[in-house]
Amino acid sequence: MIFPRIPERLLTTEDSYFEAAPDVREFAYDTFISGCGPLVNDDHEHLADADVLFVWSSVEFSSKGNNVVATCQLGEQTGGLGKKEFQEWQYRNLNGGMLPDFVVTLCAPFFTEADSVAVCAVIEHELHHTEQKKDKHGVPKRNQGKPVWGIKGHDVEVFIRDVERYGAYSPSLIRLKAALDSPPLINPSEAKVAVCGCGARI
Numbered sequence: 001m002i003f004p005r006i007p008e009r010l011l012t013t014e015d016s017y018f019e020a021a022p023d024v025r026e027f028a029y030d031t032f033i034s035g036c037g038p039l040v041n042d043d044h045e046h047l048a049d050a051d052v053l054f055v056w057s058s059v060e061f062s063s064k065g066n067n068v069v070a071t072c073q074l075g076e077q078t079g080g081l082g083k084k085e086f087q088e089w090q091y092r093n094l095n096g097g098m099l100p101d102f103v104v105t106l107c108a109p110f111f112t113e114a115d116s117v118a119v120c121a122v123i124e125h126e127l128h129h130t131e132q133k134k135d136k137h138g139v140p141k142r143n144q145g146k147p148v149w150g151i152k153g154h155d156v157e158v159f160i161r162d163v164e165r166y167g168a169y170s171p172s173l174i175r176l177k178a179a180l181d182s183p184p185l186i187n188p189s190e191a192k193v194a195v196c197g198c199g200a201r202i
Contacts, residue, residue: 001030010058010108017058020094024054046132053100060107069110072126075100121166128158
């Protein structure tokens, strides 16, 4: 399946604008989750029956001084003073009246310029943030017969899976690769002396 064309209105508006992207959802499921193509990834099998809402954004976000071109979060929200209810109402409006399990937001300006590797890598990166929580025995959790969903942070495992499939496709991963390929700045012998003056193993 070919990646959907981005609606022109997302690229011309001067205001922040969001709209549901059901064709991107179809692309993601067919390409990575439940299709039969070469990019299907067993990492995402827990999403086969999940309701993932994809949303286009006309703007990129910013976090700690970095541009953020996509996000993934739970459909079920937290927060007080009506924030939870308002956000969930918005998601339902974008999702045919149903509260989605996950919401993946994609920034249209980035995807307009991105090559095919970046498109696939970013979407899969967001999918890697999703999980079905597990109990202490490692069994997937369910509540009243339904999966208990969660969001994984930016742990090393997420980046390892990204790089295994797409290489160092982003500036941060390129810097990480360069750091891993370089000798450490701290000599192990210096660290031993700092921890234990005699250099003994501890």
